[in-house]
Amino acid sequence: xxxxxxGNEAVAYSLFINGVNVAVGxxxxxxTEVIETLKNFQDDxxxxxxxxxxxxxxxxxxxxxxSGARTVATMKQVGLNVAADPLLSLSVxxxxxxxxxxxxxxxxxxxxxxxxxxxxxxxxxxLPVFDPSSPKEAFELIKPAFEISEKYKLPVLFRMxxxxxxxxxxxxxxxxxxxxxxxxxxxKPDWVILPALSYKKHMELEQKLQDMKxxxxxxxxxxxxxxxxxxxxxxxxFYVKEAIKGFxxxxxxxxxxxVHPLDEGLVLEFAKDKQMLIFIEELDPxxxxxxxLILFENGKFIPTYGKRNGYVQFAGELDVDKVRDIFxxxxxxxxxxxxxxxxxxxxxxxxxxxxxxxxxxxSSFLIVKYAAKGQDVIFTGDIGCYTLGFAKPISTTDTxxxxxxxxxxxxxxxxxxxxxxxxxxxxxxxxFHSGITxxxxxxxxxxxxxxxILDNLxxxxxxxxxHPGTGKKIYGKEGRKxxxxxxxxxxxxxxxxxxxxxxxxxxxxxxxxxxxxxxxLGVIVFRRECANLKSRESYFKINQNCSKCKVxxxxxxxxxxxxxENGKLFIxxxxxxxxxLCENFCRYSAIEKVMVx
Amino acid sequence: xxxxxxxxxxxxxxxxxxxxxxxxxxxxxxxxKSAENIGMSQxxxxxxxxxxxxxDVGPIVPDGRADILIGLEISEAARSINKVNKNSLIVLNDxxxxxxxxxxxxxxxxxxxxxxxPKLYIVNAHTIAFELNIPKAENITMLTLICKKGILxxxxxxxxxxxxxxxxxxxxxxxKILVEKIYERY
Ligand code: SF4
Ligand code: SF4
Numbered sequence: 174x175x176x177x178x179x180g181n182e183a184v185a186y187s188l189f190i191n192g193v194n195v196a197v198g199x200x201x202x203x204x205t206e207v208i209e210t211l212k213n214f215q216d217d218x219x220x221x222x223x224x225x226x227x228x229x230x231x232x233x234x235x236x237x238x239x240s241g242a243r244t245v246a247t248m249k250q251v252g253l254n255v256a257a258d259p260l261l262s263l264s265v266x267x268x269x270x271x272x273x274x275x276x277x278x279x280x281x282x283x284x285x286x287x288x289x290x291x292x293x294x295x296x297x298x299x300l301p302v303f304d305p306s307s308p309k310e311a312f313e314l315i316k317p318a319f320e321i322s323e324k325y326k327l328p329v330l331f332r333m334x335x336x337x338x339x340x341x342x343x344x345x346x347x348x349x350x351x352x353x354x355x356x357x358x359x360x361k362p363d364w365v366i367l368p369a370l371s372y373k374k375h376m377e378l379e380q381k382l383q384d385m386k387x388x389x390x391x392x393x394x395x396x397x398x399x400x401x402x403x404x405x406x407x408x409x410x411f412y413v414k415e416a417i418k419g420f421x422x423x424x425x426x427x428x429x430x431x432v433h434p435l436d437e438g439l440v441l442e443f444a445k446d447k448q449m450l451i452f453i454e455e456l457d458p459x460x461x462x463x464x465x466l467i468l469f470e471n472g473k474f475i476p477t478y479g480k481r482n483g484y485v486q487f488a489g490e491l492d493v494d495k496v497r498d499i500f501x502x503x504x505x506x507x508x509x510x511x512x513x514x515x516x517x518x519x520x521x522x523x524x525x526x527x528x529x530x531x532x533x534x535x536s537s538f539l540i541v542k543y544a545a546k547g548q549d550v551i552f553t554g555d556i557g558c559y560t561l562g563f564a565k566p567i568s569t570t571d572t573x574x575x576x577x578x579x580x581x582x583x584x585x586x587x588x589x590x591x592x593x594x595x596x597x598x599x600x601x602x603x604x605f606h607s608g609i610t611x612x613x614x615x616x617x618x619x620x621x622x623x624x625x626i627l628d629n630l631x632x633x634x635x636x637x638x639x640h641p642g643t644g645k646k647i648y649g650k651e652g653r654k655x656x657x658x659x660x661x662x663x664x665x666x667x668x669x670x671x672x673x674x675x676x677x678x679x680x681x682x683x684x685x686x687x688x689x690x691x692x693x694l695g696v697i698v699f700r701r702e703c704a705n706l707k708s709r710e711s712y713f714k715i716n717q718n719c720s721k722c723k724v725x726x727x728x729x730x731x732x733x734x735x736x737x738e739n740g741k742l743f744i745x746x747x748x749x750x751x752x753x754l755c756e757n758f759c760r761y762s763a764i765e766k767v768m769v770x
Numbered sequence: 771x772x773x774x775x776x777x778x779x780x781x782x783x784x785x786x787x788x789x790x791x792x793x794x795x796x797x798x799x800x801x802x803k804s805a806e807n808i809g810m811s812q813x814x815x816x817x818x819x820x821x822x823x824x825x826d827v828g829p830i831v832p833d834g835r836a837d838i839l840i841g842l843e844i845s846e847a848a849r850s851i852n853k854v855n856k857n858s859l860i861v862l863n864d865x866x867x868x869x870x871x872x873x874x875x876x877x878x879x880x881x882x883x884x885x886x887x888p889k890l891y892i893v894n895a896h897t898i899a900f901e902l903n904i905p906k907a908e909n910i911t912m913l914t915l916i917c918k919k920g921i922l923x924x925x926x927x928x929x930x931x932x933x934x935x936x937x938x939x940x941x942x943x944x945x946k947i948l949v950e951k952i953y954e955r956y
C-alpha cells in the first residue's frame with residue numbers, strides 16, 4: 174500500500190514490520206509519535222508501554238534484548254541523558270536481540286531545553302548511529318539497524334531530527350510482519366559487568382567498531398562529479414540538493430548516513446579530486462571532524478569550509494536559504510542569494526506559547542502567588558506545560574533546568590539562602606519521572622521547602638499520555654494506579670494538602686497561605702484534569718457592566734480574553750473553557766457564566 | 771512542482787488540513803512531502819505546514835517559492851509572506867486573532883495583501899463553519915470552499931475520498947455532512 178507517513182510513524186511501521194517485540198519509551202517532542210503509532214498495532218509477541226522515564230525504558234529494553242527479543246527504546250535527546258547510565262554500560266555488556274535506541278534531536282530548538290547532538294553521544298558511547306534524511310529512508314534503515322545490532326551484539330542508535338521526525342512523505346510498502354522466535358534468557362557470565370570483564374569487553378568493543386566500518390559504509394553514498402565536494406547528512410542533505418539546483422555540475426555530494434564508525438575508504442575516494450570540501454550539517458561539526466581527521470591521518474590537505482572556520486552556524490536549524498547564503502559567502506556569487514521580496518514587511522510579532530485557556534495550572538500558580546504575597550519567595554519550576562508559568566503575567570517560575578530539578582534545586586537554594594521561602598512546582602508525569610528521588614532527599618535531609626505537585630491527570634505537553642498516577646496503561650487499559658498522596662505519606666511526609674484549583678479562589682488562597690505559614694516540609698497537590706481532556710460544561714462572557722479596567726486580562730493572561738480594536742474586552746467563546754478563574758478578579762460583576770446546552 | 775503553505779494558529783486544524791491536501795495530491799499519483807511544527811506551538815502558538823509535491827526535496831519550502839499560501843488566520847498568513855512571491859496564489863480565511871501585545875490591524879494586513887498579490891482570494895470559512903455549527907472545522911470548510919470556487923482543482927468526490935482515507939470513521943461522517951452542506955449552500 175501507499176500511505177503518507179510522518180517520519181516517526183514510518184519508524185513505527187518499519188519497527189513493527191521488522192518484528193520488534195518490545196517497544197518502550199517516555200514521551201518527549203519530537204519523539205513521541207513512535208510509541209503513539211506502535212500502540213495501534215497488536216500481535217501476540219509484541220508489547221508496548223510508556224515507561225516512567227527513559228532510564229527505566231532502556232533497562233527494560235536491555236532485559237528484553239538479553240532474552241533475545243527485538244527491542245526499541247524511544248526518547249528525545251534530553252531523555253538520552255537520563256538513559257545515559259544504562260546505555261554506556263550496555264555498550265560494554267552488549268545485547269542479544271536487536272536493540273535500537275531511537276533518539277529525536279531538536280535543532281532549533283522547537284520544544285527543548287538543549288540542542289545537543291546525539292551523533293556526538295554515539296561517538297562518546299562508542300556505538301554505531303544511523304542518521305536518516307527522510308521518512309522513507311528512516312523506514313528503510315530500521316531493518317539493517319536491527320541486523321547490525323544483532324550481528325555485532327551492540328545497541329544501535331537511531332537518530333533523527335525534528336524535521337525528519339515531523340515531516341510526512343508518501344511511502345509504498347507491504348504491511349506484513351516478520352515473525353521471529355524469541356529464544357529466551359540464557360545465563361551467561363557476560364551479563365554481569367565487573368571491572369575486569371569491562372576492560373576485556375572494551376577492547377572487544379573497539380574491535381567490533383573496526384569490523385563493522387566497511388559494512389556500514391554501504392549506507393553512505395556519493396552523488397554527482399563536480400569538483401566542489403559537499404559533505405552532508407540528515408535533513409541537511411536535502412537542503413543541499415535544493416540549494417545547488419541549477420549548478421549541479423559544479424558539485425558532488427558525499428551523503429553520510431552512518432557517521433560513526435566512519436570508514437576511511439569512501440571518504441578518501443571522494444576527496445581525491447576535490448578542490449575544496451564544504452560541510453553542511455546541523456548542530457555539532459561531527460561530519461566535519463570525522464572527515465578532517467581521516468584526511469589528516471592520510472596526509473591529505475584540501476581547503477575546507479564548515480563550522481570550524483565560521484562558515485556554518487553552530488546553533489539552530491539550517492534551511493535551503495541558509496545553505497545558499499553559505500555558498501554565497503564562500504563563492505561571492507550573487508546567484509546563490511535567496512530571492513524573497515517580502516521579508517518582514519508587516520513585522521508580525523511572535524505569538525508566545527501560553528497555558529491553554531482554562532488550564533488548571535493557571536489557577537494553581539495564581540493561588541500560590543496570591544497566598545505568598547508579601548513574602549520573599551523563590552519559585553522553582555520544571556519541565557512540562559507548566560514551564561509556561563514563567564511567562565507574564567503569571568511570572569511564578571524562577572528556574573527551570575531539567576526533569577525533576579524543581580524539587581532538588583529548591584533544596585539547594587534553601588540551603589544557601591535560607592531566609593527565603595522556596596516553593597517548587599512539578600507536574601504529575603514529571604514527578605513520577607524523576608521527582609520522587611528529590612522528594613525522598615528533602616525528607617531525609619530535612620530541607621524545609623514546599624512542593625506543589627500540579628496533577629492534571631495526564632502528560633499534557635506531549636499530547637496526553639497516561640502515567641502511573643492515572644492508573645491507565647498505554648491502550649487505555651487498566652493498569653494499577655499510584656496515589657501521589659500515599660506515596661508522599663509513605664516517605665514520611667505528613668503535611669499534605671489537596672486542592673481543586675477550579676474551586677473558590679479566595680478559599681484556596683486562604684488554605685495555601687496557612688499552609689505556607691509554618692516552615693515545615695510540605696506537599697500541596699493541585700488536582701484537576703487538563704482542560705483538553707474533557708468537553709466543557711460552560712463558558713464565560715463579558716457583559717455591559719464591564720468598566721474596561723482589564724483586570725481579568727492582566728491578572729490571568731488567559732488567551733481567551735482579549736481587547737478589540739475599540740478597547741472593548743471580550744471572551745472568545747470558542748476558546749474559553751469555563752474554568753471561572755477570571756470571574757474572581759472582576760469587581761463589576763461583568764463576567765458571567767453561560768451553560769453549554 | 772507545487773509548494774503549498776498553510777498558516778494558522780494552534781487549534782484550527784492546520785495539520786489535519788495539510789494531511790488532507792497531501793492525500794489529494796497523492797490520489798492524483800504524485801509523491802508528496804510535508805512538514806509541520808508541533809510541540810510548543812500547540813499552546814496557542816503559530817502553526818505552519820508545508821506541503822510539497824515531488825519527492826526529491828526537503829520538507830520546507832524555501833523563501834519566495836510557495837505557489838499557494840492558505841491562511842487560516844490573517845496575521846499568521848502575514849508571518850509567512852517571506853515564502854511567497856508576486857505570482858503566488860493567496861487564499862485567506864476571514865479570521866483575525868490579534869497576537870497579544872501587538873497593534874497589528876486586520877485592515878492594514880488585508881490592504882498589504884490586496885496591493886501586492888493579484889491572485890488573492892478571501893473566503894469566510896470561519897463564519898460558515900460557525901453557521902454550520904462546527905466551529906472547529908474551519909480547515910475542511912476552507913478546503914471545500916476553495917475547491918468549490920475552482921481555486922484548487924479538486925472535485926467534491928476527490929475531497930470526500932481523501933477525507934475518508936485520512937479521518938477516523940466518526941470524524942469522516944461529520945466532515946462529510948459539512949462538505950455536502952457547503953456544496954449545497956455556498
Ligand atoms: S473562564 Fe475566564 S479564565 Fe477561564 S478559560 Fe474562560 S476566559 Fe479564561
Ligand atoms: S495542555 Fe493541559 S496542561 Fe497543558 S497548558 Fe493546556 S490545559 Fe494546561
